[in-house]
Each structure stands twice: as C-alpha cells, then as structure tokens.
Amino acid sequence: MDNPKYREIFRTLRNEILAGKYDNAQHLPSENQLVRRFGASRSTMIRVMLELQKYGLVERRRGSGTYLSPMARNSTGCLGLIIPGHRNVEIFAPICAEIARVSREEGYTILFGDASSSDPMERVRQAQALAADYARRHVAGVFFEPIELCPDSRELSQEILSILNESHIPVVLLDRDIVSAESRSGYDLVGIGNIRAGRTLADHLISQGARDIRFFMPPHSAPTIFQRCEGVAASVSDAGLPWNREKICIALPEDVERVRRLFRKGKSPDALVCGNDRTAARLLQTLGVLGKRVPDDVMLCGFDDVACARLLSPPLTSMRQPCEEIAAVAVRTLLERIRTPSLPIREICLEAKLVPRDSTKCRASREL
Numbered sequence: 001m002d003n004p005k006y007r008e009i010f011r012t013l014r015n016e017i018l019a020g021k022y023d024n025a026q027h028l029p030s031e032n033q034l035v036r037r038f039g040a041s042r043s044t045m046i047r048v049m050l051e052l053q054k055y056g057l058v059e060r061r062r063g064s065g066t067y068l069s070p071m072a073r074n075s076t077g078c079l080g081l082i083i084p085g086h087r088n089v090e091i092f093a094p095i096c097a098e099i100a101r102v103s104r105e106e107g108y109t110i111l112f113g114d115a116s117s118s119d120p121m122e123r124v125r126q127a128q129a130l131a132a133d134y135a136r137r138h139v140a141g142v143f144f145e146p147i148e149l150c151p152d153s154r155e156l157s158q159e160i161l162s163i164l165n166e167s168h169i170p171v172v173l174l175d176r177d178i179v180s181a182e183s184r185s186g187y188d189l190v191g192i193g194n195i196r197a198g199r200t201l202a203d204h205l206i207s208q209g210a211r212d213i214r215f216f217m218p219p220h221s222a223p224t225i226f227q228r229c230e231g232v233a234a235s236v237s238d239a240g241l242p243w244n245r246e247k248i249c250i251a252l253p254e255d256v257e258r259v260r261r262l263f264r265k266g267k268s269p270d271a272l273v274c275g276n277d278r279t280a281a282r283l284l285q286t287l288g289v290l291g292k293r294v295p296d297d298v299m300l301c302g303f304d305d306v307a308c309a310r311l312l313s314p315p316l317t318s319m320r321q322p323c324e325e326i327a328a329v330a331v332r333t334l335l336e337r338i339r340t341p342s343l344p345i346r347e348i349c350l351e352a353k354l355v356p357r358d359s360t361k362c363r364a365s366r367e368l
Contacts, residue, residue, distance in 0.1 A: 009038050009048050014107045017057050017068065018077030027065030028058065056339030071140075071339060079103050079334065080111045080134040080142040082160065083174070084123040087116035089278070090306035091321050092145065095174065098327030099143060106335060111139060120150035124160075131160045135167040141334045142171050146178045148222040154178050161187070170337040172330050176224040177347075186345055188337055190330040193349035194224045197319045198231020200354050201273060201301055204317070206239050208362040210271035210299055213241070214262065216249045216283060217275035225275035228303055232273050253282035260290055269298055271360070277302035277309045277318055284312060299360040303352070314358035322350050 013034075022028055029037070031045045038045070049066055052058045057072045081099065086092045100110040111134065115126035124147055134142055142164055146157040157178040164171055173189045205213055213236050215229040229248060236243045251258040253274075262269060274280035280302035287294060294300045294314060302309065305320035329348055337343060 003044065003047075005038075005040055006044050006047055009034075009040060009044065010051050011107065012038075013048065013052060014055065014057060015077075017052070017072050018107050020077070022068060027061075027067050030065060076138050076140060077107065078109045078111050078137060078139045080130070080137075080139045080169075082115055082127050082130050082134075082142060083112075083145045084115045084127050084147060085145050087118070089276070089304070090308070091304050091323055092174075094323040095327045095330075098324045099331055102328050102331040106331065108140065111137070123147070124150065124156050127160050128163065131163040135163055135169065138167065139169060141338050142169055143174055143330055143334065144171050145174045146176055146222070148176075149218065149220050151220060153220060153222070170334060170341065172334040172337065174326070174330060176222045180223055180226070184345065184347060188333050188345060189347045190326055190333055191224065191349060192319075192321055192326075192352045194227035195231040195234070196349075197303060197352040198228040198233075198273075199235040200231075200352070201228075201303070201317075201319055202232040202235035204354055204356060205271045205273070205299060205301065205360060206235070206241070208271075208299065208360050211241055212267075212269045213243075213271045213273060214247050214249055214269040215273050215275075216251070216253065216279065218252055218279060219250055221250075221275055228273075228275060253279050253286055256286055256289055259283065259286045263290070263292065263298075271299040271301075274300070274302040277304045277306045277316060280316055280318075281308050281312055284316075294359050295361055301360050305353075305355050309355075309357070312359070314361075317357045317360040318355050319352040320355050321352055325350055 016022065031042060031049065034045045035042055049058065049060065053060055057069055058066050059069050060066050081096055083092050083096060086096065096112065103110050113130045113133065115123055115130055117123045117126055127147065147153045161171060171187050173187050175191045177185050177189055179185050202213060213232065215232050217225050217229065233243050249262060272283065274283055280300055284294060284300060292298055301317040303319045305318040309316040309318045329350065333346065333348060
C-alpha cells in the first residue's frame with residue numbers, strides 16, 4: 001500500500017535537486033537530518049533515498065553519504081520542445097500540452113519556443129535557434145519533431161540534432177524519424193505504427209467496395225507518410241487488386257490540373273487515401289471545383305483525426321492518433337534515456353484507431 005508521506009517527501013526532494021538547490025560538491029543532508037526535517041520515520045527516508053537513486057538523481061557512497069548523480073549535477077530540471085509543425089499539424093497541440101503536464105508531474109519544466117512559421121525555411125531557422133538556445137541553457141533533454149515539407153529535410157533535421165549532440169543533450173523524436181522509412185537513426189522514436197494504420201484504412205475502403213485505391217501526398221512528405229502508403233499498398237495487393245507506382249500521386253492538393261488527371265476516362269479512382277487530414281481537407285475543395293462528389297464519385301479519407309475531419313462536409317474517415325498516450329510514452333522514454341544514456345535505441349509504435357465517417361460510406365449503406 002502506498003505511503004502518501006513517502007510520495008510527498010520524494011517529490012519535494014526530487015524537485016529541489018532538479019531546481020539546483022544542492023551543492024554539487026557536497027553530500028546531501030543525512031537520513032537523520034531528513035528525518036528531523038520531514039518528521040518521518042527512518043524507514044520512510046531510506047525508501048525515499050532508494051527511489052531517488054533508482055530515479056538516477058543521487059549516488060549513495062558507503063561511509064561517506066549521499067551525493068548528486070552526474071545526471072543531476074548536469075541537469076537544469078528543464079526539457080525542451082522543438083515542434084516545427086505545431087501550427088500546421090493539429091495533433092501536436094494536444095501532444096505538447098500532455099507532454100508539459102506529465103513532465104511537471106515528474107518535476108521538470110517544459111521550455112517551448114515558437115518554430116511554426118508558415119514559411120518552411122523560416123521554420124528551419126526558428127528550430128535551429130531553439131536548439132542553440134536549449135544547448136546554452138543545458139536542458140536535460142529535448143523532444144523534436146523532424147523537419148518536413150521542404151527540400152533536404154533530412155539534412156536540415158540533422159543540423160538541428162547536431163547542435164544538441166554537441167552539448168550531449170538526449171533527444172526523443174516525435175511522430176517520425178529523420179531518415180527514410182526503411183532505415184533508423186540513432187535516436188529514440190515515439191509515434192504510431194504507420195504501416196499498420198495504412199493497412200487498416202485500406203481494408204476499410206475495400207470492405208466498402210473500393211477497387212481502385214490511390215494514395216495522395218504533397219511533395220517532400222515525411223517518411224511516415226510513405227509508411228502509410230506502404231501499408232495501403234500491402235493491403236490492396238493482398239486483396240488481389242491492382243497496385244503500381246501510378247497509384248501514388250505526389251502533388252499539391254490545390255493543383256486542379258494534376259488532380260483532374262487522376263480522373264481520366266476509364267481510369268478514375270473510386271477511393272483516395274491522403275497522407276493526413278489536412279491534405280484531405282484541401283483535396284476535398286479541389287474535388288468540389290472539379291464537380292466530384294464525396295463519397296458518391298470517390299471515397300476520401302486521411303490520417304490523424306484532427307478537428308477538421310469531423311467538421312468537413314461530408315465528415316472525413318480517418319485514423320485517430322492516441323495523442324495522450326504518445327505524450328506519456330515520450331516523456332517516459334526521454335527520462336529513461338537521460339538516466340541511462342547507454343540504453344539501446346528504441347522505436348515505440350502505438351496503435352491508431354479507425355474512425356469511419358460519411359466520406360467512405362458505400363452506396364448500399366447510403367441507400368438504407
């Protein structure tokens with residue numbers, strides 16, 4: 001059974017250590033001193049000190065006392081967020097808010113500067129400046145959403161990571177890696193299983209009667225978008241339906257002429273899967289300009305299940321990201337990396353959930 005007194009003392013000492021209250025060269029107050037300070041039993045204080053040691057904040061030296069660990073000596077008690085897509089990708093707002101909440105519970109303060117300019121290259125410059133600022137502040141760790149939707153995204157993301165690497169700041173990547181879908185970089189990653197999500201969405205479309213499914217994405221899309229496409233392709237192929245490179249359309253969703261070419265006589269798709277909901281929402285407008293009705297002429301769906309998915313007409317079928325779970329796992333992963341830098345590199349993929357809506361209703365369902 002948990003001891004509320006023990007939890008209170010642990011949180012107090014943890015927060016004091018992370019706030020820099022104790023001198024790095026001196027040992028912490030003795031167990032007897034802490035017993036007197038908190039009015040707790042000796043067994044409770046031993047339990048607290050063992051928990052602080054497990055947490056990676058203190059070292060106990062026999063015959064000498066308890067000292068700050070190297071991690072605690074180097075920590076400012078702050079974690080940084082670098083999220084260039086915060087303004088343009090709606091899922092990052094709840095993820096960042098939950099990261100801040102969970103981090104506070106763990107005794108850390110979150111630093112979050114703006115790197116969300118509408119200009120892609122300005123976003124890169126903002127992200128670089130944030131990384132440099134976090135390095136100067138010696139933050140304990142950083143959550144980083146890699147750069148996308150601009151040329152040389154991988155190299156630009158690596159430049160930002162290099163700034164943090166030079167200051168030995170641990171990093172957890174959110175949503176995607178900086179390398180192609182077939183590779184893995186040297187950083188922990190927390191996101192969803194994008195290939196599985198793509199399969200789930202394609203299976204749903206096939207169950208609704210789709211037989212010519214295409215995948216639509218903007219130029220310079222992130223590796224995760226290609227993974228979603230890979231999942232769609234696998235499901236389509238497993239169902240014995242045609243799939244080839246022509247089924248993948250890489251274009252801006254506002255490009256009316258490029259979208260028009262998708263609907264050549266005799267070769268029109270009956271379902272379009274977009275890399276995310278934002279792309280789907282923009283493509284829906286273009287389809288309207290071309291006189292194509294969703295879902296009567298073509299079914300349409302996306303990924304992420306952001307607010308606009310529910311507000312579109314018709315409401316958009318999507319794959320919902322577990323934002324709160326992503327945030328909680330990301331915080332836990334970063335703190336584990338801070339405490340034990342030698343841990344193997346981890347990729348943690350959580351499950352997305354299918355949310356079917358009217359944009360993919362088959363004709364039989366609509367006629368009921």
